[in-house]
Amino acid sequence: xxxxxxxxxxxxxxxxxxNLLTALCGTLIGTVVGLLPGLGPINxxxxxxxxxxALGLPPETSLILLAAVYLxxxxxxxxxxxxxxxxxEASAVMTALDGHPLARQGKGxxxxxxxxxxxxMGGLIATIGVTIFAPLLARWAVAFGPAEYxxxxxxxxACLAGMAGNKPMKTAVASLIGLLLxxxxxxxxxxxxxxxxxxxxxxxxxxxxxxxxxxxxxxxxLVLLERTYYGQSALKTSGxxxxxxxxxxxxxxxxxxxxxxxxxxxxxxxxxxxMASAVAYMSEKRMATRDNRFGEGDLRGLAAPxxxxxxxACGSMVPMLTLGVPGSGTTAVMLGALTLxxxxxxxxxxxxxxxxxxxxxxxxxIANVMLVVMNIPLIRVFTKILAVPYWALVPGIAIVxxxxxxxxHATTFDLFLMIVIGVVxxxxxxxxxxxxxxxxxxxxxxxxxxxxxxALSISNGELSILWSSPITWGGWALVVLMVVLPMxxxxxxxxxxxxxxx
Amino acid sequence: MIYxxxxxxxxxxVYAVLAYATTTYEAPFSYEPVGPxxxxxxxxxxxxxxxxxxxxxxxxxxEENADTPLTRQVLGRLVxxxxxxxxxxxxxEKLGFVVxxxxxxxxxCRLYNGRWVTSVITAAVMALAFYGxxxxxxxxxxxxxxxxxxxx
Numbered sequence: 001x002x003x004x005x006x007x008x009x010x011x012x013x014x015x016x017x018x019n020l021l022t023a024l025c026g027t028l029i030g031t032v033v034g035l036l037p038g039l040g041p042i043n044x045x046x047x048x049x050x051x052x053x054a055l056g057l058p059p060e061t062s063l064i065l066l067a068a069v070y071l072x073x074x075x076x077x078x079x080x081x082x083x084x085x086x087x088x089e090a091s092a093v094m095t096a097l098d099g100h101p102l103a104r105q106g107k108g109x110x111x112x113x114x115x116x117x118x119x120x121m122g123g124l125i126a127t128i129g130v131t132i133f134a135p136l137l138a139r140w141a142v143a144f145g146p147a148e149y150x151x152x153x154x155x156x157x158a159c160l161a162g163m164a165g166n167k168p169m170k171t172a173v174a175s176l177i178g179l180l181l182x183x184x185x186x187x188x189x190x191x192x193x194x195x196x197x198x199x200x201x202x203x204x205x206x207x208x209x210x211x212x213x214x215x216x217x218x219x220x221x222l223v224l225l226e227r228t229y230y231g232q233s234a235l236k237t238s239g240x241x242x243x244x245x246x247x248x249x250x251x252x253x254x255x256x257x258x259x260x261x262x263x264x265x266x267x268x269x270x271x272x273x274x275m276a277s278a279v280a281y282m283s284e285k286r287m288a289t290r291d292n293r294f295g296e297g298d299l300r301g302l303a304a305p306x307x308x309x310x311x312x313a314c315g316s317m318v319p320m321l322t323l324g325v326p327g328s329g330t331t332a333v334m335l336g337a338l339t340l341x342x343x344x345x346x347x348x349x350x351x352x353x354x355x356x357x358x359x360x361x362x363x364x365x366i367a368n369v370m371l372v373v374m375n376i377p378l379i380r381v382f383t384k385i386l387a388v389p390y391w392a393l394v395p396g397i398a399i400v401x402x403x404x405x406x407x408x409h410a411t412t413f414d415l416f417l418m419i420v421i422g423v424v425x426x427x428x429x430x431x432x433x434x435x436x437x438x439x440x441x442x443x444x445x446x447x448x449x450x451x452x453x454x455a456l457s458i459s460n461g462e463l464s465i466l467w468s469s470p471i472t473w474g475g476w477a478l479v480v481l482m483v484v485l486p487m488x489x490x491x492x493x494x495x496x497x498x499x500x501x502x
Numbered sequence: 503m504i505y506x507x508x509x510x511x512x513x514x515x516v517y518a519v520l521a522y523a524t525t526t527y528e529a530p531f532s533y534e535p536v537g538p539x540x541x542x543x544x545x546x547x548x549x550x551x552x553x554x555x556x557x558x559x560x561x562x563x564x565e566e567n568a569d570t571p572l573t574r575q576v577l578g579r580l581v582x583x584x585x586x587x588x589x590x591x592x593x594x595e596k597l598g599f600v601v602x603x604x605x606x607x608x609x610x611c612r613l614y615n616g617r618w619v620t621s622v623i624t625a626a627v628m629a630l631a632f633y634g635x636x637x638x639x640x641x642x643x644x645x646x647x648x649x650x651x652x653x654x
Contacts, residue, residue, distance in 0.1 A: 051640065391612075392624055431509060
């Protein structure tokens with residue numbers, strides 16, 4: 001009951017005119033960014049941080065903006081997947097598998113509307129989940145000491161690598177690079193300058209905005225450059241724009257199951273929307289026994305990943321708000337934005353900043369409604385945006401990126417640093433290292449080292465404090481599980497291959 | 503595969519240099535058991551182990567990267583793009599935002615296959631619009647550079 005009271009208070013915050021307007025702008029921007037091929041939620045959220053700062057928005061409003069953009073991107077990503085067969089972002093890859101065949105069969109309108117409804121249901125299920133689970137987890141997490149926190153972060157990194165599918169080692173290396181980047185600059189405890197090599201611009205560390213924009217904006221610009229040769233034209237949507245009751249009944253259970261799966265996948269640190277949509281698609285494909293046409297335009301195959309990725313986007317707010325450990329690359333950016341406001345995310349946030357937490361949760365409900373209202377009738381307007389050519393889009397992105405980076409410190413050193421980070425990020429990307437892992441590592445790095453050192457100060461250097469409480473045992477058990485899981489999968493794959501070859 | 507191994511080897515060299523750099527990181531006076539050196543060294547050791555593993559078993563590349571091989575032409579464009587970005591950064595304060603963004607946007611439009619006329623128009627609109635939006639409306643101070651004499 002207490003929760004409902006807080007939620008009511010949250011709606012009070014979320015329905016102030018400023019926050020409603022912000023949520024509306026956020027959902028609009030998010031949908032547009034999400035549907036542009038190549039641009040995903042991380043890019044959208046990263047580009048908006050400097051702007052939210054420049055506007056002087058209060059922390060809860062800018063967090064609402066970022067969350068609305070995040071959710072909007074999960075809606076927008078489906079449009080380019082269905083009509084172009086080019087996923088706007090990684091979590092919409094699965095959507096294209098069944099969405100694009102539907103569009104080619106002339107059912108583009110139905111596909112778009114049913115996936116919007118799926119996204120809405122996913123977001124709704126997950127937001128209810130956030131409302132129920134986040135306060136519980138926060139109450140439990142207050143008992144965390146530095147040692148427990150350290151183990152939790154090790155788990156987050158292990159989870160990231162363990163869930164990364166076919167490249168656990170590359171993900172692990174990428175997140176370690178992120179952790180190392182967080183060490184650059186003056187060490188708060190001892191005053192020693194680390195890895196600055198005499199550069200004044202690095203004295204207070206690599207700025208978060210510089211790293212995010214370098215990694216995601218500059219490297220994206222370089223990737224888009226490769227694709228200028230590949231022209232694609234969008235399929236026209238014609239005929240019926242709205243799904244009918246029969247189609248809704250067909251996907252009913254798929255949507256509910258995928259929403260729940262997506263929410264729990266979203267809670268796992270590091271798994272995020274991409275994994276969630278893949279898991280939901282695969283399990284629905286296995287469960288569909290009656291006229292299974294997955295891959296050729298099955299409505300269930302379209303609804304499952306779309307529901308799951310919206311649910312995961314909301315679910316990933318849970319670890320961010322309660323533990324201060326991001327559940328996905330995008331929430332990592334949001335976490336960074338919070339620290340820019342001098343707000344330390346974690347379990348205490350529920351006590352110290354209830355209007356921020358509950359305002360955010362309430363605005364997830366509101367943004368979700370706005371998105372479904374916007375996405376069904378306005379779909380023709382959004383599809384027009386797909387026609388914007390790269391030569392107009394990319395220079396704009398590049399200039400906004402540069403302004404965002406310059407705005408932090410007003411030095412051109414940061415611009416050069418951003419370019420260097422962007423080029424390195426591009427190379428890492430070409431070699432299949434996930435950049436969101438670098439970012440997650442960077443966000444966790446500072447807190448992780450602080451907690452490790454604090455824990456060891458408490459125990460006077462005894463390492464055994466790291467495994468001295470039941471919570472840490474549980475944490476280490478999960479870490480071991482996450483390390484063993486990819487090994488087991490690899491072993492099973494190899495075993496499956498061997499008998500097949502004569 | 504060979505390029506990936508070269509890159510990973512280069513990473514190993516970087517780790518070695520960074521590890522050498524940590525040798526001087528001594529806290530002038532210490533009141534905690536773990537100094538500023540331990541955590542980075544731990545990370546570097548783990549990184550080195552992971553990188554060596556990848557050199558031995560690089561694994562398969564994702565399809566996304568496999569079907570767009572880097573041709574000489576694409577590589578040339580990438581270099582041009584990075585060059586344009588660097589020049590933009592270099593002239594950002596010297597020429598001021600409006601002029602440098604105008605020139606940079608022309609270069610970028612051309613790189614992404616825009617035609618000359620449309621490029622120049624787009625660039626001019628963008629440079630002025632972004633200056634107005636950020637400097638005037640959003641209070642992000644941008645350098646005026648050579649235009650500062652105009653007294654706008």
